[in-house]
Amino acid sequence: MPNPQAxxxxxxxxKPTNRAExxxxxxxxQCLVKRSRLxxxxxxxxxxxxxxxxxVTAGQLxxxxxxxxxxxxxxxxxxxxxxxxxxxxxxxxxRMKRNGWLTVCPGESARSQExxxxxxxxxxxxEAVPLWREAQSRTREILGAGGxxxxxxxxxxxxxxxxx
Amino acid sequence: MPNPQAxxxxxxxxKPTNRAExxxxxxxxQCLVKRSRLxxxxxxxxxxxxxxxxxVTAGQLxxxxxxxxxxxxxxxxxxxxxxxxxxxxxxxxxRMKRNGWLTVCPGESARSQExxxxxxxxxxxxEAVPLWREAQSRTREILGAGGxxxxxxxxxxxxxxxxx
DNA sequence: TGCTCTAATATGTATATACAACATAATCGG
DNA sequence: CCGATTATGTTGTATATACATATTAGAGCA
Numbered sequence: 001m002p003n004p005q006a007x008x009x010x011x012x013x014x015k016p017t018n019r020a021e022x023x024x025x026x027x028x029x030q031c032l033v034k035r036s037r038l039x040x041x042x043x044x045x046x047x048x049x050x051x052x053x054x055x056v057t058a059g060q061l062x063x064x065x066x067x068x069x070x071x072x073x074x075x076x077x078x079x080x081x082x083x084x085x086x087x088x089x090x091x092x093x094x095r096m097k098r099n100g101w102l103t104v105c106p107g108e109s110a111r112s113q114e115x116x117x118x119x120x121x122x123x124x125x126x127e128a129v130p131l132w133r134e135a136q137s138r139t140r141e142i143l144g145a146g147g148x149x150x151x152x153x154x155x156x157x158x159x160x161x162x163x164x
Numbered sequence: 165m166p167n168p169q170a171x172x173x174x175x176x177x178x179k180p181t182n183r184a185e186x187x188x189x190x191x192x193x194q195c196l197v198k199r200s201r202l203x204x205x206x207x208x209x210x211x212x213x214x215x216x217x218x219x220v221t222a223g224q225l226x227x228x229x230x231x232x233x234x235x236x237x238x239x240x241x242x243x244x245x246x247x248x249x250x251x252x253x254x255x256x257x258x259r260m261k262r263n264g265w266l267t268v269c270p271g272e273s274a275r276s277q278e279x280x281x282x283x284x285x286x287x288x289x290x291e292a293v294p295l296w297r298e299a300q301s302r303t304r305e306i307l308g309a310g311g312x313x314x315x316x317x318x319x320x321x322x323x324x325x326x327x328x
Numbered sequence: 329t330g331c332t333c334t335a336a337t338a339t340g341t342a343t344a345t346a347c348a349a350c351a352t353a354a355t356c357g358g
Numbered sequence: 359c360c361g362a363t364t365a366t367g368t369t370g371t372a373t374a375t376a377c378a379t380a381t382t383a384g385a386g387c388a
Contacts, residue, residue, distance in 0.1 A: 023229075023290075027229040028230070032312065033208055033222040033303070035316065035318070040204025058201070151203070154314060
């Protein structure tokens with residue numbers, strides 16, 4: 001089955017077009033972003049499934065956990081802890097404030113804010129804890145002990161790097 | 165610095181409220197979804213950065229690669245290869261068709277479709293290849309040989325599981 | 329044949345993500 | 359003290375993601 005494009009000599013590329021075929025084979029077999037996204041989507045699905053009954057997502061629970069642990073804390077600091085873009089955090093917090101899980105007060109400097117967990121937010125966390133533990137177990141089963149350890153190491157490698 | 169909520173005896177929870185504090189410490193130290201999402205976001209950023217100059221995202225390039233390699237192929241099959249929800253794939257493909265990278269024809273049965281790469285899509289792939297290789301290298305540097313290998317193994321574990 | 333069940337795709341809605349650009353406030357250097 | 363730079367947060371825009379649901383078409387069975 002000859003490729004109709006294979007003989008084109010008018011493209012700007014100096015290499016033969018079947019370069020594309022070779023490259024996409026490499027991508028299928030080696031691409032790290034494809035795999036890291038697969039891992040993220042899959043694990044996120046496990047936690048979101050488990051947490052759905054209390055109406056919180058995995059990402060939201062991680063933010064609540066930071067606020068409980070480090071609060072009062074500014075949006076920017078939460079973003080730095082989780083390595084999430086400030087603008088992303090801004091939108092995420094907006095939803096969580098709307099849900100009544102968090103409150104904001106002006107911080108020390110007029111431009112900064114202080115986030116605090118509300119009673120409602122705290123009870124979400126408390127209800128979520130056992131579901132989170134289940135999801136942790138389910139995930140560990142899928143990944144195995146080695147895979148679980150690998151996730152910790154990978155995250156450490158990334159956090160170290162961002163300190164540089 | 166005493167916690168004003170710590171002594172509340174009026175909550176509905178039967179356990180002391182500082183359960184939340186203990187649990188969020190566990191989350192900070194052990195949560196796998198927090199870490200898997202960090203890994204996904206970070207690696208995605210590396211590839212998106214590298215690919216930005218040709219105007220394609222990491223996710224889009226992965227889809228193009230599947231279509232080049234396996235096309236003509238239906239949307240559902242692409243979704244299965246990449247373990248992405250069908251409805252997500254539908255939206256992603258919509259954008260890529262709008263960009264002129266893909267075409268759709270009716271497939272064998274009227275309800276299914278056949279995706280094909282266009283000339284324009286193919287040249288996006290060709291331009292993207294060297295940038296993708298750079299991003300692969302940069303990622304490998306950050307993760308190290310062990311981390312890179314771990315990503316492959318984790319993705320394999322997830323793909324095996326979904327076969328079950 | 330017709331009825332039910334499943335498969336393929338699309339749509340409505342909600343969340344997550346990031347870049348670019350903005351407004352504003354603090355800080356630092358002179 | 360003032361001007362440039364940096365830090366904080368928001369908004370506009372675009373992409374990515376998934377669940378629930380609808381639509382339609384094939385498939386299997388009575």
